[in-house]
Amino acid sequence: MARSYWLMKSEPAECSIDDALAAPHATVPWTGVRNYQARNFMRDAMRVGDGVLFHHSGCAEPGIAGVAEVASGPRVDPTQFDPASPYFDPKSRPDAPRWVLVDVRALRKTRLLTMAEMRAHPELAEMVVLRRGNRLSITPLTEAEWRLVTEVLRPAG
Structure with missing residues (x-):
């Protein structure tokens, strides 16, 4: 199977690229995903070894902060059953769970690639994260988008 590529958003206060590397x-x-489309990406489309752009969101300066990879297949997200969790879902049952997670392995921290900088690249104009009104925490990337972003983020030298 061909490798796929993803942009996965995380609020740095919850899990930053530094937290993942540590x-x-x-x-x-990757717990707490409570959107069916994002869940379906994890459940049906992500494979171990897929590339991930680790995106910080819900912060003063959102943007791509690191490179990672999918490290496991999907499994049940236990936070849906924990009443003390902000991701508790009272309608989800252990015999019929609604939500899954995958493990994500951080590979390296990068300089922050801001939304404005991404928008400045015409080749990224169709990138899902840049579309008006997009709120998904997980979005697919094309191979061309992956290559351009990882090239822009490649350390000098």
Whole structure:
């Protein structure tokens, strides 16, 4: 199967690229996704080894902060069953869970690639995260978008 590419948003106060890099094996469970389309991407389309752009959102300066990869297949997100979790879903049952997660392994922190800088590249005009009104926490990337962004983020030298 061909490798796929994803942009995954996380609020840095919840899990930043630094948090992911500091986690055991630089791997974190991508919990708390409560949008059916984003869930379906994790459940049906993501594969181990897929490329991930780690995007900080809900902060003063949103943008891509690192490069990662999908590190596991989908599994049940336990936060849906925890009443103390902000991601608790009272309608989800252990015998019929609604929500899944995948593990994400951080590979490297990058300089912040801001939304404005992404918009300045005409080749990225169709990038889902740049579309007006897009609120999805997980969006697919084309191979061309992945290549351009990772090239822009490549360290000098």
